[in-house]
Amino acid sequence: MIEARQVGLTIDQSTVVNQMTFTFSEPGLYGIIGPNGAGKTSLLRLMSGAAQPTFGSMLLNGRPIGDYPRKTLARTMAVLQQGGLPSVGFSVRETVGMGRFAYQGWFGDEREDPTPLIDSALRRMGLTELQHRSLDRLSGGERQRAALAQIMVQNPQIMLLDEPTTYLDIGYQLQLLDTVREWQRERGMIVAAVLHDLNLASLYCDHLLVMKDGSLYASGKPRDVITKELVRAVYNAEAEVIYAEDDGTPQIVLRRAGQLSKEPSSSEPNPFMQLIGR
8 A cells, every 4th residue: 555645745845746646446547647747756766666755654554664674565565766777787687677676686586486486477578579689779669668577577566657658659568567457456556656548547547636836636536537627737738538438437528728619519529439339
């Protein structure tokens, strides 16, 4: 369980996270959304223990995250940083295997052979054929997939993802989030992900936290949170929100700045509605 109690973070006399209170206690995919500069990445740093609260408390299973030894925390929580992996000379397989550091002794040995776990992560992320290629020979999207495979082999109970779809085209965005969702359900994990795309957040997340100016603006299920009023208030953008008939998933259709949308004629087919099955 991750619990924030009036948590805040001040950097250079500027409050970037302000009195956030929430609890992630059930397995699921939790999305953190909001405009640039809203404090999303700073909140994720507090949740991971990379930053210590200026005020309030961030707790993991009832204990301040900062109290956990590094390796103990790494056996519980894995973090995908924004931007993924740098272009370094290690092979994909070597890089993925580095995710096992929390389970290794002084000489890099483990009680059990991690090979099956590494093979499984490579296969899930479509990297088996690239496993012996150097990272500096990969595209940004391929490195991002390698970064996710690396944290998979940590076998975490909690996974924190900072913009995991960076560098990925639409097809790979869907494949990556499908994989994350499948893995989360298999293991009964808590996954918290900073996402920019509201439609992807709506499609994949069980619960959304909406941030604005460092504070919690709204919280709830996507169908309760994603409205055109919220898009206008938080993002200063105009949009229509439509809902899939099968499960009520909201999807937004953006409008040009400053132009309110017109209701579509009932006699005219809407290709976007057809796309999502309505």
